[in-house]
Amino acid sequence: MRILGVNAVFHDPAAALVIDGTTVAAAEEERFSRRKHGKRPVPFSAWEMPEQAAAWCLEHAGLTPEDLDAVAFSYDPALALPAPEMGLDDPWDALRQTYAREAPFFLATALPGLDPALVRFVPHHVAHAASCGIAGPHRDNAVLVLDGRGEASSHLSGRYRDGALEVLAGQRLPHSLGLVYEELTAHLGFLRSSDEYKVMALASYGKPRFLPQLREWVHGTDDGGFRAHGIDWAALAPARPPGTEWTEDHADLAASAQACLEETLLDLVRWLHAHGGGRHLTLAGGVALNCVANARIAAEGPYEDVWVQPAAGDAGTALGAALHLATERGDPCAPMPGADLGRGWSEEELAARLAEAGVPYDRPEDIAEAAAEVLAGNEIVAWFQGRSEFGPRALGHRSLLAHPGRAENLDRLNRVKGREEFRPVAPMVAEHRAAELFRGQLPSPYMLFTHEVAEEWRERIPAVVHVDGTARIQTVGADSDPLTARLLAAFERRTGLPTVVNTSLNTAGRPMVDSPRDALECFGSSPVDLLALGPFAVRRGAVFA
DSSP: OEEEEEEOSSSSOEEEEEETTEEEEEEETHHHHOOTTSSOOSGGGTTOOOHHHHHHHHHHHTOOGGGOSEEEESOOGGGOOOGGGGTOOOTTHHHHHHHHHTHHHHHHHHSTTOOGGGEEEOOHHHHHHHHHHTTSSOSSEEEEEEOSOSSSEEEEEEEEETTEEEEEEEEETTOOHHHHHHHHHHHTTSOTTTOHHHHHHHHTTSOOTTHHHHHHHEEEOTTSOEEEOOOOGGGTSOOOOTTSOOOHHHHHHHHHHHHHHHHHHHHHHHHHHHHHOOSEEEEESGGGGOHHHHHHHHHHSSSSEEEEOTTTTTTHHHHHHHHHHHHHTTOOOOOOOOSOOSOOOOHHHHHHHHHHHTOOOBOOSOHHHHHHHHHHTTOOEEEEOSSOOSSSOOOSSEEEEEOTTOTHHHHHHHHHHTOOTTOOOEEEEEGGGHHHHEESSSOOTTSOSEEEEOHHHHTTSGGGOOTTSEEEOEEEOTTTOHHHHHHHHHHHHHHSOSEEEEEESSOTTSOOOOSHHHHHHHHHHTTOSEEEETTEEEEHHHHTO
16 A cells, blocks of 8 residues: 655644555655744644645655555544634634645645545544554554644543554543643743743753642643643743743743643553553654653653654654554554655765755765764764654754764854754764663663763763753664764764764754755855765865865
């Protein structure tokens, strides 16, 4: 079966292609359109399809729309209720539902030759569940989905057995942990449905002194659900106008909400284990991108291990919808092979792009050694290798790298990227060395957990140690990513450090670099010393001599 999965209704439009149960490609529309998150999550944008991402998925597999057996759309408008019945104050939500019902025809327009009768609606949280429960490494697993909203709910608890999902609980709207965190994001002066990770970072600077009050509004119930609605944020701390300095009150409010979220998630996880059993837990939904909460679930929860979909937000529902439909139609589905599911370029194609750009470049004997030499000299490397990542994390394919042993590199990279000063950067570490430096769930290939930095390493790698003594790490295995593993080994030979700073290759407000053109534009506009584009090296000194 050749099944195209599509996410489009809210934000992060994306497409994914599953052929005979194997994940072949997955990409977010923002990487093509260069518009962060693809679009804003308003009812008026629900008609916008991931046209370029879908077309690329088909092109990558050598298919046309006529070759598809089905299209799985990760939202079922038949399950939605009028906004007032869901307790939502959105007078235009009916427009979103209208656009969702017409999705087959929008897709047929976007992909000429597609028969709209091939489109099947997959419930939003079922698509989320499949994105972790089927795409993850264990065929039998418990699954927990939490996000802002789906059709009429914000949560799903269930279990997969032999590839089949049994739903055990769900939370109806308006109660939503995701929407609560979005509200807080806006109250703290950030962009909701976009900047929630900034709130998570700010929380480390505060104390949870508002936690008792928040528990009255947000808490688990004894039926596998929760209460999370109607918080009077202004009664706790004043709103922060966008662009102004944050205060102790703002940091304390962020810390309190983060702690309350973690407590509620642990309640849900324990309920799920008590009613569903099992050894393995998988997570998806936008809330699952909260790596601090994930780490606490892994450390204090009842499961042996926790696996989080690297594209846990709505983009991942494109893959989940396709996997769900493939399973439903009898295809045995394999775990996703990794997060590098997007576009890639051959050496010949990269050389042609460099020639077109007219920039001087060279081809070192080993690009890993060349990059390690630059990093050891405390210069910044843009690392563009292989296929791009699916999801919001840079995982050694579209990364900005720096020396972790220089404390000033945190501020330096935040200035390069135009980010807030309180936001941390992450370490990329050789998988076989990770346990020496970091305490927490290992391996951690997708940068979705925080880890405590070993005391003896904190002064050696200060650039990647957050104010609370943790780091959001990515482990790199020699088998899964031999080139990046070789870079890490080369850097360690020069510095004695088995880790480098890894942050996404982009600047604030822009999507992660995806194409060679994007990489060259970012290199040209940022103080980056070396662009490692495949096997080729573009050096700032040569370009701007």
